[in-house]
Amino acid sequence: MKAQAAGQNRPRGVIISFLALTFLLSACVTSGESDGSNGSQQGTATETPTSAPSPSGSSSPVLASTTTTSTEAGANLRIDIHSLQRQKNDTVVLELSLKNLGSEEDASLPNPPLQGEGSADVQPFSLIDGSNRKKHLPLLYSEGACYCSDWSEASVESSNSVSGWIAFPAPPDNVKSMIFVSAIAPPILDIPLSQTGKKVEHPAREDLAAPEIWDVRSLEGDLAGNTREETGDEVSISLSTDVLFAVGKSILTDKAQDKLRQVALEIDNSPGKTVKIDGHTDDSGNESINNPLAVERAQAVEESLSSMVNRSGVEFDAEGHGSDEPIATNETEEGRKKNRRVTITFAS
Amino acid sequence: MRMRVARASGVPFAAICSIGALLLVPSTVSASTSPQEHQPSAPTPSADSPPALGSSQTNDEIDDLPDATAEIVGLDGSKTSGFASLTVRITNNGTTEDIHYAQFENPTYIYREAVFSGISLIDGNDTRHHPVMDEHDYCLCSGYAPRLPFAAFVRPDESVDYWAMYYLPENTKSVDVKIPGFDPIEDVPVG
Numbered sequence: 001m002k003a004q005a006a007g008q009n010r011p012r013g014v015i016i017s018f019l020a021l022t023f024l025l026s027a028c029v030t031s032g033e034s035d036g037s038n039g040s041q042q043g044t045a046t047e048t049p050t051s052a053p054s055p056s057g058s059s060s061p062v063l064a065s066t067t068t069t070s071t072e073a074g075a076n077l078r079i080d081i082h083s084l085q086r087q088k089n090d091t092v093v094l095e096l097s098l099k100n101l102g103s104e105e106d107a108s109l110p111n112p113p114l115q116g117e118g119s120a121d122v123q124p125f126s127l128i129d130g131s132n133r134k135k136h137l138p139l140l141y142s143e144g145a146c147y148c149s150d151w152s153e154a155s156v157e158s159s160n161s162v163s164g165w166i167a168f169p170a171p172p173d174n175v176k177s178m179i180f181v182s183a184i185a186p187p188i189l190d191i192p193l194s195q196t197g198k199k200v201e202h203p204a205r206e207d208l209a210a211p212e213i214w215d216v217r218s219l220e221g222d223l224a225g226n227t228r229e230e231t232g233d234e235v236s237i238s239l240s241t242d243v244l245f246a247v248g249k250s251i252l253t254d255k256a257q258d259k260l261r262q263v264a265l266e267i268d269n270s271p272g273k274t275v276k277i278d279g280h281t282d283d284s285g286n287e288s289i290n291n292p293l294a295v296e297r298a299q300a301v302e303e304s305l306s307s308m309v310n311r312s313g314v315e316f317d318a319e320g321h322g323s324d325e326p327i328a329t330n331e332t333e334e335g336r337k338k339n340r341r342v343t344i345t346f347a348s
Numbered sequence: 349m350r351m352r353v354a355r356a357s358g359v360p361f362a363a364i365c366s367i368g369a370l371l372l373v374p375s376t377v378s379a380s381t382s383p384q385e386h387q388p389s390a391p392t393p394s395a396d397s398p399p400a401l402g403s404s405q406t407n408d409e410i411d412d413l414p415d416a417t418a419e420i421v422g423l424d425g426s427k428t429s430g431f432a433s434l435t436v437r438i439t440n441n442g443t444t445e446d447i448h449y450a451q452f453e454n455p456t457y458i459y460r461e462a463v464f465s466g467i468s469l470i471d472g473n474d475t476r477h478h479p480v481m482d483e484h485d486y487c488l489c490s491g492y493a494p495r496l497p498f499a500a501f502v503r504p505d506e507s508v509d510y511w512a513m514y515y516l517p518e519n520t521k522s523v524d525v526k527i528p529g530f531d532p533i534e535d536v537p538v539g
Contacts, residue, residue, distance in 0.1 A: 069437075069509035070490050071497045108497030128488070130429025133515070135482045177428050183491050184498055186511040187433045189426045215483040218430075218515035219457060221476045227457075230515070231483075328456045335456050 060095070063192070066185040076102035077156075079185055082163075084127075084178060085194045087201045091139060091147070092170045092193060094127065094180070097163035098156060106155040110184065113137075113166065115144030115209075128179035128187075128216060129171040133232035136168045136178070137212035139204070147204050165202060169211030225337050226259075227327065235270070235348045237263055238327065238341040241281075241297060250296035252304055260301065263344055264308035272347025275309075275316050277302045280343065282336035283323040295320030301342045402525070402533040410529035413451060414442030414504070418530045421509060423523070424539045430515045431480070432538060436467065436527065439507040447502040449491055449510060452528055454478060460485035464510045469523040470532075471516065477523070479512040488513040 060082045068077040082095040100107040110124035127136040139147040149164035156162050171178065171193075180188040215231040222228075225240035244256040252260075267275055279298030281290040298318040306316050323330070328338035401420035406413050422435035440447050450462035457478055459465040465487040469477040479489045489512035491498050502508045516523070516538065525533040 068497075069435075070499050070511075072499055073497070074499075074508075110497065123486075128431065128513075130426050130431045133429075135488075179426065179431060181488060181513070186422065186435045186509070187488075187513060189424060189431065189433060190428055216480050216488065216515075217483070218480050219478040221478070223474050326458060328458060332456065338456060 064180075064188045066180070066182075066188050068182075068185040071108065071184050073100065073102065073105070073107035076100060076105075076158075077107040077184075079182065080161075081180055081188060081191055083194065084180075084191045086170055087167070089201075089204060090170045091167045091204070092127070092136075092178070093165050093167050093202055094125070095163070095165045096125075097161050099161035100156045100158050102158045104158055106157050108155045109151070109153055109162065110182065111154075112148055112150050113140065113146040115140050125166060125180070125182045127168050128181055129175055129213075130177070130179055130190075131175050131232075132171065133216045133218075133230075134171065135181075135214040135216050136171065137214065139167045139169060139211060140209045141205060142207040142209050147202075147208060149202075167202060167204065169213055221338075224259075227338060227341070230348060233348060234272070234345055235266070236343050236345040237266075238280075238338070238343040239263075239301075240337060241279075241340045241342060242337060244301070244342060245297060248293070250293060250300050252300055256301075257304065260305050261308055264305055264310075267305075267309050267314065267344075267346050268311045270346050270348060273313055273315060274346070275305070275314055276343075276345040277305070277316060277318040278325075278343045278345070279318070279320040280325060280339060280341050281323050282339040283326070283330040284336065287322055291320060291322040293320075294322050297342055301344070305344065401536050404527070404531040404533045406529050407531050410451060412445070413529045414440055414445045414447055416440050416442070416447055416502070416530075418527050418533070420525055420533055420536050422511075422539070423525075423536050425516065425520075430518065432469075432514045432516050432520075433511055434467065434469070434514065434525070435509055435511045436525075437507050437509045438502050440502040440504050442504050444504060446504070449500050449502075449508075452510070454487075455528055458485065459487045461487075463487045463491045464489040464512055466528040467512050468526045469514055469516070469536075470526060471520055471523050475517075476526075477514045477516060480515050 062080045062082060063084070065078055065080045067075050068079065069075055071077055078099045078101055080097045080099060082097065084092060084094050086092050098109055113124060123137050125138065128134070129136060141147060146166065148166040151162055151164050153162055175193060177190045177192050180191055215233065217229050217231045220228050224243055226243070227238040229236040229238070239256070239259055243259065244252055246253065277298045279294035279296075279301075281294050295318075298320050302316045302318040306314075323339065326335075326339045327341075329335035330339060401423060403417055403419040406416045417439040419437040419439070420434070421437050423432060425432040438447060449464055452464050452466045453459070453462045454465040457465075459481055465479050465481075467479065471477065479487050481487050490510040491500065499508050520538050522535045522537045525536050527533075
């Protein structure tokens, strides 16, 4: 990354009325630069490089911005997104800059992505493919360095900015936008993903590590204590055994039959051939009782559900897990209730 | 009050920008994208704008939580998927005790690391939506990568904005927001 001087102070009216199209767009998507507090300056897109410009050229138009209001720098540190572009090698390159709008103190910067001690090191920034519910992590080389412009600055001085680029694995061709996520500032939704165009590509070395694309799953609960989790590929419905069964029993209640009919309808409308049924308990009581109870309850759900599903060719696989796979804390009654469950999983 | 949040100077800049965007986006976007692509959302809140989406105060739900205010400064939905982003401004009205963001971790479900995972959105069907997480159980919310320059505390007389992401059913118009330790904030519109 290259340090660049920040823009001049400009009256807002002048910006709105007369300036060039890209300058105006930049001003409008960067509300942080209208900051009138803390003596912060009004940023502009007409920055003057103090050193050689980076390949990304942060003076390019700003597509969108987010202010790092959950850092010590607060609203004085702003992340500008300049482009999100597909390359020919199944990657996308995010061009961004981080600008210190303050007039006094340095602003700390996130490190470049790096294969470190934990997952946190590799994901200072990530992209979400909303259509397929996938999280794309920065691409790394085999020795752990990022496929990026690899900035070295730990902070940026007041009124300066740094700019650079980060490569990510590309989403499918039909994906037209992605979501920018960082831990330090609100996400930017729906950043348009452009095709390889006029800009120079950033070729990768040969030792690029395998891409990391993780499922993102939603998590929701209803008043009855049931939990629904969904990724882009499958649905998991966890039915509370407090509703499905009497205490310590493995015979389904009438309420259970109603709920299972709803699940069966979803399975009929789903594309997969396999339905997994997993019984779980909380961690109270004796495992020698819990484990067989979890198996028996999973089998009871399998027997009933298989009779309700009308689609042919669906196979059921029932297992019991005792208390080994909690989804909630066992420290509270609410959490233990969530853990006492039979989970039905199928393709979406 | 020392603020670590974005501030505007009272001018209705968002409105001006909306006009500017309407006028200018087509030309600008066409320079780098195909016409059917979407203009990105700009979520950045402004501290001086009124808390139009709602606010609430601490209650007695969490012991030792200082007197504080929570304001919803943004709830924006993606135009291309069910993802939505919530930004909450926490203001510490106390005089001595910090508020650690782990106060807002999910009280029930297990997320990896203590992060801002405890804020839930309740839709009109009484379904409670918790923040989304990745396959390694990291919350898609503020502070999942603690080595970053992240403000983990809200100090007395300060405000910090935190965010979390959700996946909402299609056509969700509004939700109630429940923040651990605060009274619910009702009928928050999804933008």
